[in-house]
Amino acid sequence: MGHSIAVVVLLLVHVCQSGRITRELGEKCQTPNQEAGECRNIKNCPALLEYVKESVAPSSSFLRDSNCGFEGLDALVCCPELSSRLTPWEIGNNRNRSTSTTRRPTTDSPSRISGNQCGRSNLQIDRIVGGNSATLGAWPWVVALGYRSRSRSDIQWLCGGALVTNRHIVTAGHCVIIPSSMTLSVARLGDIN
Known part of the structure; x- marks a missing residue:
């Protein structure tokens, strides 16, 4: 009860x-x-x-x-x-409604990451619609990660990521925890296979 x-x-x-x-x-x-x-x-x-x-x-x-x-x-x-x-x-313009605010505790916010051009496309549209192929350079922040193996000479494209600054890429955790026989060696930006 x-x-x-x-x-x-x-x-x-x-x-x-x-x-x-x-x-x-x-x-x-x-x-x-x-x-x-x-x-x-x-x-x-x-x-x-x-x-x-x-x-x-x-x-x-x-x-x-x-x-x-x-x-x-x-x-x-x-x-x-x-x-x-x-x-x-x-x-x-729906400002006529009543609102209430709650103050959040102030904390030190991290500094902004440089690279104000990341995430900007050179196309006038903001998405691909209807299955149209992307053009070269349309998505410059998209990254393909290439790995080299001791047993193979060619590059294996196994993971992807996103460029978030001029020097930093965000990718999945399993893409950086790799076997010792492989080395992350190439980051290809905005390219199309």
Whole structure:
């Protein structure tokens, strides 16, 4: 009995702290822009689903604030009833809602890594769509790691990574813990095989 009371108290504390109560599918709700809406599966809300697909910059906080529950693994969102499409300005300008802030303890943050050009593509698009082949130099931060073996003269391309500064590559741990018979010898940047 005492255990179930503790669980109920913890759930109430969580609901109070989140400031949001989970709604039922089809229930009326209010969007972050203070518009009338209905709690729907995000797959049935074209106004918000479009921003998930397009990855519009200010949409992540708007989508988070639009959440009204879950249906299995799918998010339920407060889908605006009147507008078929929200503009990026409407998404980024949802300042009418009340917010609360909590001060975080101050800590010394690590210094920024140099290399402000890493992660920038020379292409005008930001992703490959429809299976189009990448062009040479399109993804300059992508790294292929080549290993030499005592028993073979050719380079074996066994791992990949990402260039994070002009001198540093991030890769998986198993790519640097290698048998003594092999040596990591080449890092090929932005190349295509």
